[in-house]
Amino acid sequence: MLPISSIILDLSRCHLGEGPSYEPETDTIWWVDILERRLFERSLAAEAQPAQVHALPLMVSDVAAIDADRQLLSAENGLYVRTVANGRLTLYAPLEADDPGTRSNDGRVHPSGALWIGTMGLEAESGRGAIYHVAGRHITQLYGGLTTPNGIAFSPDGSTGYFVDTEEGLLRRVALNSATGLPVAEPETHYDHRGGKGGIDGAAVDAEGLIWTARFGAGCLDAYSPAGERVRTVPVPAQQPTCPTFVGRDLDRLLVTTAYEGMDDDAKARDPEHGRTLLVNVGVRGLIEPAFRLAG
Secondary structure: OOOOEEEEEEOOOOOEEEEEEEEOOOOEEEEEEOOOOEEEEEEOOOOOOOOEEEEOOOOEEEEEEOOOOEEEEEEOOEEEEEEOOOOOEEEEEEOOOOOOOEEEEEEEEOOOOOEEEEEEEOOOOOOOEEEEEEEOOEEEEEEEEEOOEEEEEEOOOOOEEEEEEOOOOEEEEEEEOOOOOOEOOOOEEEEEOOOOOOEEEEEEEEOOOOEEEEEEOOOEEEEEOOOOOEEEEEEOOOOOEEEEEEEOOOOOEEEEEEEOOOOOHHHHHHOOOOOOEEEEEOOOOEOOOOOOOOOO
């Protein structure tokens, strides 16, 4: 196992960094700052170059590949197809568009090509969040009554899904139909984090099935086994990591977004890397994120 190391990938500070994805064909990383409505594009090969920043007209929380020319962006009122060449956004499917008090949050594409996407209240109001399954343009609510849905990830074979309501503190697992990404049983508790420092945020699964989660407010990543044991904790140089994803030609590093949301000046001074985007070598190999499958 390689020694753990972390570097600051990009010096830009994100108010609420989230939704990272990796494009292996071009060795390019994408992530967003939800609250500042920005999309970041960064070549991993050109580590000395700053990220290119694209202004967005609305809050976006998640970036997923469709193909070489298009991305799916999960936004405050729906799902949008973005044309990479010119940045044009086209509404693909509305999502809670009739409720201006909510926005999208954490999301992942299942190996089947379906998307799981969470929503939450703009002020993180209790019970206003939900998790949806999106297959083409068919949207099904899976779970409601959540506050901050996070930790959405899937086992390598697609037969198990993971998620958490950060405020509740229970990392859940649920058996899935591996061909569709739809649940076939009720969720169970995978790990009970209640009473622990910080909150479980975004997640990514490695090639061995370990679930790597960012622990917001605790400055670390945690790895959980498929059996539900916390097997590793890796410190990172920012107190509020939000979401990891595996990147690099060998998929052997974790890109980790972070946030300074809720920090006052004193908290920022104590956390000099607040909001910056990190690259963490955890000594394991990840998986290529599946592309979202458009309808038809």
